[in-house]
Amino acid sequence: MDRTLGREDAVNAAAIQRIIDEAAADGGGKVVLPAMELVLDRGLILRSGVELCGQGEDTVLVKGAGDIYPLSGYHNYGMCDVPLKSAAGLEVGMTVSVHDGRSHGGFMETFATITWIDGDWVGLDHGIEMDYSADEAPCLTTVYPLVFGHRIHSAAVRDMRLEGNRPANKKAMGGCRGGAIYFGNSRGIEISGIFERDFWGEGLSFQMCRDVQISDSAFDENTGNGLHPGAGSTNALFERCRGRNNGRSGFFFCVRANHITVCDCDFAANALGVSIGTRDCYNALETCRIENNRGTGVLVRPTPRPTEVHSCRIDGCWIAGNAAEEGRAQIEITSDAHDLVVTGNDIAGAGAADKPGIFMENTVRDIHVADNVFANCSRDLAAPAETIVATAPGIECGYGEWPEVVFRHLCA
Numbered sequence: 001m002d003r004t005l006g007r008e009d010a011v012n013a014a015a016i017q018r019i020i021d022e023a024a025a026d027g028g029g030k031v032v033l034p035a036m037e038l039v040l041d042r043g044l045i046l047r048s049g050v051e052l053c054g055q056g057e058d059t060v061l062v063k064g065a066g067d068i069y070p071l072s073g074y075h076n077y078g079m080c081d082v083p084l085k086s087a088a089g090l091e092v093g094m095t096v097s098v099h100d101g102r103s104h105g106g107f108m109e110t111f112a113t114i115t116w117i118d119g120d121w122v123g124l125d126h127g128i129e130m131d132y133s134a135d136e137a138p139c140l141t142t143v144y145p146l147v148f149g150h151r152i153h154s155a156a157v158r159d160m161r162l163e164g165n166r167p168a169n170k171k172a173m174g175g176c177r178g179g180a181i182y183f184g185n186s187r188g189i190e191i192s193g194i195f196e197r198d199f200w201g202e203g204l205s206f207q208m209c210r211d212v213q214i215s216d217s218a219f220d221e222n223t224g225n226g227l228h229p230g231a232g233s234t235n236a237l238f239e240r241c242r243g244r245n246n247g248r249s250g251f252f253f254c255v256r257a258n259h260i261t262v263c264d265c266d267f268a269a270n271a272l273g274v275s276i277g278t279r280d281c282y283n284a285l286e287t288c289r290i291e292n293n294r295g296t297g298v299l300v301r302p303t304p305r306p307t308e309v310h311s312c313r314i315d316g317c318w319i320a321g322n323a324a325e326e327g328r329a330q331i332e333i334t335s336d337a338h339d340l341v342v343t344g345n346d347i348a349g350a351g352a353a354d355k356p357g358i359f360m361e362n363t364v365r366d367i368h369v370a371d372n373v374f375a376n377c378s379r380d381l382a383a384p385a386e387t388i389v390a391t392a393p394g395i396e397c398g399y400g401e402w403p404e405v406v407f408r409h410l411c412a
Contacts (some may be wrong), residue, residue: 002030013040014093023050032159033059040064041142042410043095043134045113046149046157046183054160057195061146061162063180065245066169066200069387071098071138072120078127080115084138087120095144097173098128105174107231111144122316125304138143143173145182149189156190157181162198164222172200175224175254176231179205185411189338197221203243207254210407218242232409237399242266249273250293253280259406261286261398268292273322277301284398287316292350296327302336308336311395320348329359329382338365339393342372349376356382368392 003019010016010033023029029047035058044061049283054061069090072083082098090096091114098110108130116123122140146162149155163182178220179202182190187210194217196203196284205228206212212233218241219226226243229236231254242265243250250267253260253388256279263286267273274291276296277312290297297319300309319330328409330347347357353376360367360383368389374380381388 004032043144048152051156059160069140074134088398100138103163111177146184153390159193175202207224212236223247224250249275273297282397294325297322302335324350
């Protein structure tokens, strides 16, 4: 059953969460937020079968303050609680991150929901991900995604503005466990009509997910990557999305992000345009605009065998004005990459035209380059002859209907 909320129903994050949970218990449906601006003191947890919708840019969710609560000392892996020097200001139901100096930013960072508070001991809804050392400044922080889901299916978030409110947050959230929007171990997720900015971390991150569709959304001005599919995520479609002015890449394919299509998207004024690396295979960039990024427009990162990049296409894109500050070309292909197709692109250099359009290291093999138009480059192609093949390799890539064997590495 669909639920359309008035402002009196959506007074805070806890009230919205109760309605999301009720909708899930009733078999799913839409939860429609009113036109409003609301500061969240915790992330909204999406449930299977629920669509969380807003009123376009008139619905604004703002991340609340991100504070730091030091642990009182060492605490070990698997415990569903942590001891703090002070728990003042925390409440049951808040979403928090726990880490130390060694684990911040990776999968050993713990993201959890507070289930109980007893003095300065805080209970969590699952065990912590590693031993946190007393010598490495262990802490609990109120940093969290604005909307997230774990181990869910057939859910969506649509039509709202998300403000990361970076100045009010004292620490970043790592991209493996979070982002302004985050999903983990989930399938059948749809994201559309989202305008997100200013998160201390990634704009969008999903890890170990499958069958994801993202459209007509923007992820701008974040300290990390704009869009970050990673950790084995397979079969995703990005259409008419944007990543601008991010501190890292506009679009970052992470480890083993496979069978992904990025189509009609715009990545500009980031540290890098599009970055693809470890085991990121069977992916397609189609008719995208990748321009005026400080580093390389499209970077195939150094990933030697057996984790090399292969079986990907870059087709019909506008790739221009990148690498003015760093990087070797508009498109840079490194390490042991092979079986890539680069066709039908408009490629233009930046400024003094002192870099090639496409650069390839001499370890690269079986790259098909054809029908590209070059302008303002020192030369079109800087690559040893043995890296190029005249006939395009026969590859099947991108989003689509794939046999289940493609997903066997996932638990979702």
